[in-house]
Amino acid sequence: MTITADRPEVEEGSTLVPIPPAEGGGPQEGVRPRWLSQHVGTALICAAIGYAIGHWFGNYISSDYIYIANSGSNSVADFLALAFGVVGWLAGIGSLNYPAAKLIGREAKPQVTVDHWSKFVRFSMDHKVVGLQYIVGVLLFLFTGGLLAMAIRTELLNPTTHVFGPGTYIEIVSEHGTIMMMMASSLVVGPLGNYFVPLMIGARRTAFPRIEAFSFWVFMAGYGVIVSALPYGGFPTGWTGYAPLQTQAGVGMISYLFGFAVIGVGMMAAGFNILVTIIHYRAPGMTWSRIPIFVWSILSTAALLTLATPVLFAAGMYGVLDKTVQTAFYVSEHGGSSYLWQNLFWFFGHPEVYIMALPGFGIVGELMPVFTRKPLFAYKVSAAGMIGVALLSFFVWQHHLFQSGIDPDMRPLFMLTTELISIPTGFLFLVAMGTLYKAKIRFEVPMLFVMAVFFNFLIGGLTGVFLSDVPVDVTVHGGFFVLSHFHYTIMGGLVFAFMAGVYYWMPKMTGKMMNKKLGLAHFWTMFVFFNLTFFPMFIIGLLGQPRRVFTYAKNLQGLNDFSSVSAFLLGLSFLIFLFNVFYSMWINPVKAPSNPWDSLGLEWQTASPIPPHNFDRIPVIISDPYHYSEEGAPPFADFGDDLLEPVSGSAPASTTASANEE
Amino acid sequence: MMTSEDPMTNEPRHLRRMTNIWVIASVVVDVLFWFLVGPHMAPGRLTSTAGADQTDINILMVIALPVLLAVWVFLGYSIRVWSSKKNGPESVGGPAAAGHKGVITAWIVTTTVIVLGLAIFGTIALIADHGSGGGEGPNPIWAPAGATAAETAALTKGDSWSPSSGKVLVVQVIAQQWKFTYRYPQFGGFETTQLMLPADTSIAFNVTSLDVIHSFWAYQLGVKADANPQQNNVAFTDTKGPGDFTVRCSELCGLWHGAMYDFGKVVSASDFESWATSTESANATNTSYLAPFAWTYVPDANGAAGGYYIDANVTPYSKSELYGAKQ
Secondary structure: OOOHHHOOOOOOOOOOOOOOOOOOOOOOOOOOOHHHOOOHHHHHHHHHHHHHHHHHHHHHHHOOOHHHHHHOOOHHHHHHHHHHHHHHHHHHHOOOHHHHHHHOOOOOOOOOOOOOHHHHHOOOOOHHHHHHHHHHHHHHHHHHHHHHHHHHHHHOOOOOOOOOOHHHHHHHHHHHHHHHHHHHHHOOHHHHHHHHHHHHOOOOOOOOHHHHHHHHHHHHHHHHHHHOOOOOOOOOOOOOOOHHHHHHOOOHHHHHHHHHHHHHHHHHHHHHHHHHHHHHOOOOOOOOOOOOHHHHHHHHHHHHHHHHHHHHHHHHHHHHHHHHHOOOOOOHHHOOOHHHHHHHHHHHHHHHHHHOOHHHHHHHHHHHHHHHOOOOOOHHHHHHHHHHHHHHHHHOHHHHHOOOOOOHHHHHHHHHHHHHOHHHHHHHHHHHHHHHOOOOEOOOHHHHHHHHHHHHHHHHHHHHHHHHOHHHHHHHOOEHHHHHHHHHHHHHHHHHHHHHHHHHHHHHHHOEOOOHHHHHHHHHHHHHHHHHHHHHHHHHHHOOOEOOOOOOOHHHHHHHHHHHHHHHHHHHHHHHHHHHHHHHHHHOOOEOOOOOOOOOOHHHOOOOOOOOOOOOOOOEEOOOOOOOOOOOOOOOEEOOOOOOOOOOOOOOOOOOHHHHHO | OOOOEOOOOOOEOHHHHHHHHHHHHHHHHHHHHHHHHHHHOOOOOOEHHHHHHHHHHHHHHHHHHHHHHHHHHHHHHHHHHOEOOOOOOOOOOOHHHOOOHHHHHHHHHHHHHHHHHHHHHHHHHHHHOHHHHEOOOOOOOOOOOOHHHHHHHHOOOOOEOOHHHOOOEEEEEEEEOOEEEEEEOOEOOEEEOOEEEEOOOEEEEEEEEOOOOEEEEEHHHOEEEEEOEOOOEEEEEEEOOOEEEEEEEOOOOOOOHHHOEEEEEEEOHHHHHHHHHHHHHHOHHHHHHOOOOOOEEOOOOOHHHOOOOOOOOOOOOOOHHHOOEEO
8 A cells, every 4th residue: 555646746835834934044135124123122112112102192182081180090091001002012023014014005024033042032923933932921921820829828828917908919819810811811722722733733834823923922912911900009800800890990900901802812813813724724634533632622712712702802992991981881870781791701701711621621632642552532522522612611601690680580591501511521531531441551741740630620620510500509609619610620620731731742842851850740749739729728618718808717727728838839839840941941951852752643743843834745644643552553644755754662653664665 | 249350351340340449439438428528518507598508519519429439430540550561652452442432422421411410400409499599680580489579568668577477578788898787678677787687587688789799698598699789689598597697798899808797697586576676766766867778779979980980960978868769
């Protein structure tokens, strides 16, 4: 059998990106002179200029409005400062060069990715650069939010002795929640999705590289906007931003509302780009039943990002209008409704929950076959489950409003839809158990994180069923029980899966192995102290402690202290992770083999380091991706030449060699 | 117990072993939970809704624990038995590797049956227990007998309640930053900071707010209803024996949200009546200055926005006649 015979002719260069690859770092024709080159420094300067202009402009147009003259602060100026700052940031990084040139009818100058470390602080349209930029970005969010979490746990050490004033405390709680939610919505799609989806589907780039790069730089602008709440005096509403309190709050609230709108733009852009990439940029032969399960998860997540986030954007901007020009979308005395915010927010907010869960399912599904040496069990069921979760997630949002005083008629329906969503979610465990059955499990660091995801997410998922039950929800809603539940799903599921993905793919991304001993230390501290931090919170919640409080019943101090001390040690485990990254990448780098885990995944079959266009020739996919156990199974992809070395060790992985022998 | 080795292959019957471990563990854990933890499960049995909540949580736990154990036993067994001792990869192959239609179908059917069963159980519990103590909004549809009539009557002046009347006691909870006050329309509409309830009585809580969204969470009563400005949110419960309970605000309401808690008492019906009548007469002067009893109130023209939306027609500090009742 000759596989090469079936291979359709791929015209050389026909699908090349229109962006010319740079040869070295020298100046090129049509490239901006060095003093005009754009990078994060120019972006910061332009953002500061934009901020100043916006502030001046806001004061210019609105300082004699009565409500502003009376209030002592000018919310219009504060908002316009942020908005102009974001635009300045995007202009400074070079995101607007192309659309601006097109707008005035000129050809844009090519934006060249120079192969130099400085590409990581520039507007780069290489999805591999954007992926690595995103890793730094999400870690910045993660560690900021994590520090705030440490502050929360410090305050909760004692019910009567307070570290922070109530105002500072509520600011910390709100910032922690909001930053973490923003981080989690991009945690996997941003870094790993952008980096690996094109590689996994055999594409040379994403569909819209400019939109992709734009999404990252908007995401970073969102960080600036949400952190700007701190000098603006914070906001008191938590990450949910409920309305009359939102209207009552100070200007820090604008950072929250506009921050979510900005992040929302980035989420829509990232989701749209990935969605179109997966649909249109699959290699020949990459049929829907052959795309890796990780790509399925990113596809369903991208669909949610594209469809749910516009609601968040609109809701946030309505809030900004309420706060600045006194529209009354959320003010019931003036014809609005605080329920409008609740409905809009959760209509986005529940799909958001699955934006934060599905990529984790994808990572564990992708890694299991590699470390069990078995095909993924029930691949089609798993893919269908992810699509099912994505669809159902639009029909459950009112379970956040069970006691809010909305009409109760729909309550049984939303209880039903919420419980139904546990069926497709349960497929995750079917797939896991089927794949583990009679496997040969290798407990490398990524696999340990995968097992931890199943352990944690099971607890998170089962407690979700309690919350969906309306009678039980009366007791557990708004307390530490629900807090613990969503930390088990988001942190125990997504963050653990992200770590699995980082340990697994870092060798491909950087060419260096993550240190295994430090990895083990990181895993065990994170797993143990995560559970010791959050499991007591279920009990604390059942014993009646509401969320976001700075004081609590005296008899709960023991449990709270236990949780706090564990939380500090959990924070330590993240420092071990950070140290591991520095140690493995810079202090004592160990060159990674080309395929350290003996994976059959397409992303491991390209050269290392990955060439600018990913594949010298577009691969043709000739089977589904998880033939780990079958001797003599056909190779996954045919590269049509012998440019690549056969993968060592793995039985069926002689992708090119066997084809050529015949 | 059957032999745990397949005579054909000498391979242990893994699924049978796992099932045995799982059944034993599930029975042990469920029994221990039901008898040791169950009686102490939140939120206690001070009222009908609290008791029903407790039963529901316990039933869900008894279903959830075996599911949890099924996965844990499988994971633990896999780690124990199917760990690769060697470092290098190897293929395992064989029929075990293939997807199994029967297993998949059985999984889907089982989870669907469990989930639909839970949804039906939850719905029955919700309706049978008059909304389970959750806020049902201004027009409750699962009201106990006589509650609608009592609510309507409470708005008329001169309505009364006594232990012998068998009527539903109407209590209004008014939340504001950062405290709760309570009005008793059947006792002249007096307002107090003490929440007292009679034992063995149906209670209709009418929860509203003067500013932002709060949530009235009477933990031991099994009652939780958000307090929304300009909306009445009704929740029902039947008190059982006397006891103390805690009220906490469970919706973030600003600066002192953490300190917004209160304590209440369920006392015998006759004690309650004497407390209510004496408080009514002691507070009579104050009550006369209050706005007439209504389901919602607008404290002044600036309302929830805290003075942000200025209404030129009303001075911010309006007279008591303008301290308007708004239906």
